[in-house]
Amino acid sequence: MQIQDLLKQTDKLPNVPDIVRELIQLLSDPNAKYSDISERVSHDQTISLKVLRVVNSAYFGLSRKISSIDEATVLLGTDRLKTLVIASGFSNSVMKVEGLKLTDFWADSFRVAELAQWFAKRTPLVEADEAFTVGIVHNIGRLLLHLTAPSIAQEIQTLVANRKAGRVKAEQDLLGFTSQDAGRALMDLWKFPAGLGYAVQHHKRPFSNGEPDPLSCALNLACYLNACIRTERDSDLIREGFPYAVAKAAGLPEGIVYELDDALIINDGLNQLLH
Incomplete structure (x- = not known):
């Protein structure tokens, strides 16, 4: 495909x-x-x-x-x-999607956006509104996949849910590309700024394409914290697993790890847009 x-x-x-x-x-x-x-x-x-x-x-x-x-x-x-x-x-932008609960999907995207913006405000290398936007669309490729190839999307979901494969490997095996690649292609079709599409495509592995891009790194950190919030991870474990190399590449200060408690309580007020 x-x-x-x-x-x-x-x-x-x-x-x-x-x-x-x-x-x-x-x-x-x-x-x-x-x-x-x-x-x-x-x-x-x-x-x-x-x-x-x-x-x-x-x-x-x-x-x-x-x-x-x-x-x-x-x-x-x-x-x-x-x-x-x-x-x-x-x-x-979409009213119904097979295999996805849209309220959860967008609530998750909103939180990643707020977290990406939080990190961006603490580094001179990333624009806060760009970080917010890539947070909103960071998973748009997965939405695209569910809209256009729902049976394959469901097969990937099952593999990941049963721990048979990580999402990136499952997508590569079944599609030949990742949902991040698809997300960038969709953003290019929409004529969004190239830097935003690049960040969406590379945020999962910001060091995989040479010099890391600060916006990709900020989005990576936002996704890390979002996963920690979703799984209710303990604060000490969050700091222990924090990707320091990614934070450094984003231009964040070394002490950022001691400010993470502020990020973990970011308000979910944007969720009112879903009703």
Whole structure:
């Protein structure tokens, strides 16, 4: 099988709103002006309503009700608004997927995004909004696989669940490529900035392609912490197993391991976008 065999099934691909694609492409332009973001967001009613619901939730704790995207932009700032729009746009891109529980899938992606952003804010080598975006889409290749080749996706799931193979090996054996490779190909099709696709493709093994990419490393660390949260791993074991070489390559300070408790309690407020 080739990745193109998946991408050719255009009727099954995730449907990401134009405003989300525009925002992600703007991330790679340091001179981009965000003055028209609220106007563009306002034109997508579904995203606007979801964003306003989250803005008015206890997650933000604002003192009064916000009724427009313009107000939300002023109070939250454009960066926070971008993260909400991107999260909302992706989580609404598919309504039903065979073999995946979408609420769990996106909740997991949101947490990885928040963790990747947390690490990015502590290193000069990674942009925080880029880290958030790659966190949201880090598993998009797996979603693509379930949408376009559900029987193979289920076979891979079974192998992994029965501990017959790790996910990367199972995908290589059954597909000839990994879901990370497929994720990058989908992002290239969507014309997202190349650096984001590269990070998605290489985050599982950031040292496998020569000089490690800091964004890939930040995403790798976010996935590590997310797995620790999911399995309720003890804090001492988290520090003991922490990938220090990956943290160094991401440009993080040596003492970052002593700040991890702050990351482990990151709020799941974005999950309100799923309802």
